[in-house]
Amino acid sequence: MNPDDPRAQRTRARLREAALTLAADADPGTLGVAAIARTAGVNRATVYAHYRDADELLTDAMEDALSQAARAAAVCPLDAPPDRAPAPIRDLFEHVAANAALYRKMLGPQGSPRFAARMRERMTEELTTRFTRGERPSGPTDTPADLHAAYLAGALTGLIAHWTANTPALPAGRAADTAWRLVVGASTVG
Template sequence: MNPDDPRARRTRARLKAAVLDLATRQELGSITMSALAQHAEVNRATIYLHYPDVDALVTDAMEDAVTAVARAAALCPLDAPRDRPPAPLAELFDHVAANATLYERMLGGQGSARFAARMRERLTEELTGRFATGSRPAGFEDVPADVHAAFLAGALIGVITHWVCGGRRDAAAAQSFWRLFRPLVPG
């Protein structure tokens, strides 16, 4: 199978839409390949041509969201005032809030370990790349850039997970995270 074939791309798009739709209605662990095939209106064997399991499919389906979260986090000016979160951070939390049920399913106790790992990996990559261009706060020269980036990625994912899974989806989440994070930035 050629993954660039238009039919293969259409099938993957249908599968991604179906798994995301099902994930908003039920826990990931309860989504079966049979139910997914029925929802996507494809043969069950067709799914296996594209994805080995539901976790791989849902991770691929969320890739655009992961990229958006990673880029927003990397765009945050680390020297912004403590009393107001930077616009990219506020937009990131708005995006998560608009898709809270999906993020709760992905990051919760029965969520996708593969998705959480992919999110952490992408955030770390984006931040490491940013740090490599000189956009790293001063005062951390004694810490490798990739370790610094991994620390920040883990903190952000931890707060997002707590926010969507802990029932505290208030509008002040970005502000709360920024207040916690801002003291870690010298200046």
């Protein structure tokens, strides 16, 4: 199947939309291919022609969110004051707040391990690239760039998972500022 074929693109878009619709009302870990196919108006074979399983489909459906998280990690100014999160982190937390129910489900105990892993992986890649270019927060200089990046990406993913799981949660701005203080503080330990 040619992924550039407009029909394949339309089918994938319908599948992603169906998966997100269902994930908003059910635990992602309990979603099956049959339910997604039914909601998208296709047969199960069509789903399997595009994705290995429902979890892979959900992760693909959340790709925009993953990209936003990775971009936020990659473009934060290193000289931002420690008491107020820079705009990319604030934007990320606003996005997560607007989609809190879905993030709570995707990152929760019955959620998508693939999504959580992919989120950490994408942020780690972006941060490693940035750190390797020399754009690295102050802190332990003997820590390899990829290890430092993985630490911060895991911490941010875990913080988002915890924040969305707790209701009532801190407002997005306060959560972003708190996350930033933790990132800045974590970068200076050592």
